[in-house]
Amino acid sequence: MAQPVVRLQNVSKRIGGRTIIDRLTLDLPLGEVFGFLGPNGSGKTTTIRMMVGLMSMTEGDIWINGHSIAKEYEKAIRYVGAIVENPEMYKYLSGYDNLMHYARMIPGITEHRVHEVVKLVGLEGRIQDKVRTYSLGMRQRLGVAQAILHKPQLLILDEPTNGLDPAGIRELRDYLRLLAKEEGIAIFVSSHLLSEMELMCDRVAIIQGGKLIDVRTIRGAESRAETARVIIEVDRPQGAIEALQASGLAPVQEGEQAIAIETDREGIAAANAALVAGGIKVYGIRAHVKSLEDQFLEVTGGESIG
Amino acid sequence: MGNFLQLVHNENIKIYKRARSWVMLGILVASAILISILWLSFGGRDTSMWEVMSTESMILFMLLTIFAVVIAASSVAEEFASGTIKLLLIRPWSRSKILLSKYVSIMLFAVLLAAVLFASTWLINWICFGINSAVSLDETQQMLLFPGSSGPFAYMLMYYGMKLLSLAVTLTLAFMISTIFRSGALAIGLSLFLLLGVNNFVLLLGYLEYEWIDYLLFMHLDLTKYIGATRLEDGSNLWFSLGILGAYYVIFVALTWYVFNKRDVAA
Ligand SMILES: Nc1ncnc2c1ncn2[C@@H]1O[C@H](COP(=O)(O)OP(=O)(O)OP(=O)(O)O)[C@@H](O)[C@H]1O
Ligand SMILES: [Mg+2]
Numbered sequence: 001m002a003q004p005v006v007r008l009q010n011v012s013k014r015i016g017g018r019t020i021i022d023r024l025t026l027d028l029p030l031g032e033v034f035g036f037l038g039p040n041g042s043g044k045t046t047t048i049r050m051m052v053g054l055m056s057m058t059e060g061d062i063w064i065n066g067h068s069i070a071k072e073y074e075k076a077i078r079y080v081g082a083i084v085e086n087p088e089m090y091k092y093l094s095g096y097d098n099l100m101h102y103a104r105m106i107p108g109i110t111e112h113r114v115h116e117v118v119k120l121v122g123l124e125g126r127i128q129d130k131v132r133t134y135s136l137g138m139r140q141r142l143g144v145a146q147a148i149l150h151k152p153q154l155l156i157l158d159e160p161t162n163g164l165d166p167a168g169i170r171e172l173r174d175y176l177r178l179l180a181k182e183e184g185i186a187i188f189v190s191s192h193l194l195s196e197m198e199l200m201c202d203r204v205a206i207i208q209g210g211k212l213i214d215v216r217t218i219r220g221a222e223s224r225a226e227t228a229r230v231i232i233e234v235d236r237p238q239g240a241i242e243a244l245q246a247s248g249l250a251p252v253q254e255g256e257q258a259i260a261i262e263t264d265r266e267g268i269a270a271a272n273a274a275l276v277a278g279g280i281k282v283y284g285i286r287a288h289v290k291s292l293e294d295q296f297l298e299v300t301g302g303e304s305i306g
Numbered sequence: 307m308g309n310f311l312q313l314v315h316n317e318n319i320k321i322y323k324r325a326r327s328w329v330m331l332g333i334l335v336a337s338a339i340l341i342s343i344l345w346l347s348f349g350g351r352d353t354s355m356w357e358v359m360s361t362e363s364m365i366l367f368m369l370l371t372i373f374a375v376v377i378a379a380s381s382v383a384e385e386f387a388s389g390t391i392k393l394l395l396i397r398p399w400s401r402s403k404i405l406l407s408k409y410v411s412i413m414l415f416a417v418l419l420a421a422v423l424f425a426s427t428w429l430i431n432w433i434c435f436g437i438n439s440a441v442s443l444d445e446t447q448q449m450l451l452f453p454g455s456s457g458p459f460a461y462m463l464m465y466y467g468m469k470l471l472s473l474a475v476t477l478t479l480a481f482m483i484s485t486i487f488r489s490g491a492l493a494i495g496l497s498l499f500l501l502l503g504v505n506n507f508v509l510l511l512g513y514l515e516y517e518w519i520d521y522l523l524f525m526h527l528d529l530t531k532y533i534g535a536t537r538l539e540d541g542s543n544l545w546f547s548l549g550i551l552g553a554y555y556v557i558f559v560a561l562t563w564y565v566f567n568k569r570d571v572a573a
Contacts, residue, residue, distance in 0.1 A: 049570075084396075088393065105316070106398060
């Protein structure tokens with residue numbers, strides 16, 4: 001793992017005797033899209049608020065590039081770009097004036113950079129209009145624009161796909177992956193859209209009731225090698241079973257017109273070859289991969305808000 | 307680190323890009339014109355321009371105070387109400403400096419309002435009453451009871467100066483209330499109530515013989531009475547009043563900055 005750009009150590013938050021975040025410890029390396037997953041009210045936004053210094057920590061500390069958020073806020077925060085909950089902007093100003101407002105707060109951001117970012121988030125056509133007239137998705141894009149204006153090393157996005165259309169979600173996803181890989185920055189995304197996280201993230205932390213309960217790797221060799229239950233639709237299930245048994249697999253019948261095997265990616269190709277060689281007609285192959293959603297519900301026990 | 311003036315520039319934009327600030331300036335100038343024209347049509351030209359200017363300034367400074375309090379009270383409260391405070395604070399600036407930039411922009415706006423009021427009442431009344439004036443400067447002097455030998459222009463400047471000093475304290479109070487309670491409406495309401503309501507009530511309190519009454523903020527907000535005489539017959543004196551105002555000012559500022567720095571932003 002690369003050098004961690006963000007380190008949360010034993011971070012707790014208590015408000016009025018209630019523990020909202022309970023001893024959270026996390027390391028985020030550069031170049032990774034890190035998902036922060038949890039049901040409503042689990043403490044995602046609270047954690048993000050502490051990471052950007054909007055809320056104080058009751059215990060523990062957060063380091064960004066080696067600078068403590070609690071003790072050296074101004075140094076630590078300059079590496080961070082963020083959206084916290086909804087990206088609220090000054091409605092009476094144009095999108096452009098809003099971006100210039102944030103640009104003025106950090107030395108070295110040129111107008112050229114502002115235009116570049118506007119183009120990147122696809123707002124060229126409307127950037128001179130007042131934010132009052134923007135749709136939710138356009139505001140979200142403007143929010144992303146202000147977060148990446150100063151080329152941060154850590155990008156924190158609280159439910160960034162909220163309000164985006166499918167094309168917008170796809171663009172954002174691709175862009176975030178590009179930022180992580182090409183620019184090598186760390187991206188921290190919170191969401192309760194599980195399928196979304198699966199497509200976007202390298203690793204996902206699952207939080208519930210303020211406690212970190214699991215950190216999983218989504219991409220990479222590990223998940224490829226995992227076996228899955230594969231359903232194959234065929235014309236003659238009995239013949240298919242025999243053909244597969246002959247090539248060393250252990251199929252079972254699945255309904256009238258299908259069989260099921262437990263295998264990995266290579267196994268699927270081998271099984272298909274064996275069936276075709278055995279003169280069996282194959283109508284369809286479906287791998288039933290356990291989705292993050294299943295895993296998520298498994299881990300959190302499908303519990304309600306709490 | 308960056309340039310603090312850029313922060314003030316941002317806050318200025320938030321004031322001047324909104325119609326309401328310009329409406330306020332417009333109302334101030336229009337009221338001055340209106341009063342002068344009414345005076346001219348009912349009283350004739352037999353008046354000194356300084357007398358009209360001084361009366362107008364006295365009335366319109368009340369309006370100016372209301373306008374300035376509205377701006378002072380909304381600066382921080384609106385950032386919380388709209389949620390923009392989150393994106394404003396997560397920049398490489400301390401909260402103290404961000405708050406200071408807001409404070410500076412409010413004070414600049416108050417000075418602008420006062421300058422516009424001064425210039426417009428002066429110009430309008432010069433046009434209405436000053437050109438080929440029927441009143442001599444001596445008569446003016448007697449009418450307004452200008453203290454000492456200072457001319458009317460110098461007197462008006464001093465008048466505005468004293469008004470601005472107490473306005474600064476009032477605005478700091480409104481700024482404090484809005485920062486602590488994060489509610490613009492409350493800050494406007496409370497400051498104006500304290501100012502207009504309690505202020506008159508407190509004049510009655512002044513007749514009571516309690517010692518602590520001398521230490522109330524509201525006993526010292528009218529500094530214009532000290533122009534020409536720093537010590538008055540009723541025992542009040544300019545330096546004591548300035549001392550009391552200064553003490554309140556320091557407390558207001560300390561509380562405001564302390565609360566703003568400590569607060570969890572969960573808007
Ligand atoms: N200022 C506050 N005072 C008291 N409790 C709070 C405060 N802010 C949040 N909480 C509580 O902390 C818990 C976590 O809230 P948080 O907003 O972090 O959840 P979340 O994971 O972001 O949820 P969502 O998915 O709905 O956005 C909730 O139970 C909430 O009621
Ligand atoms: Mg949230």
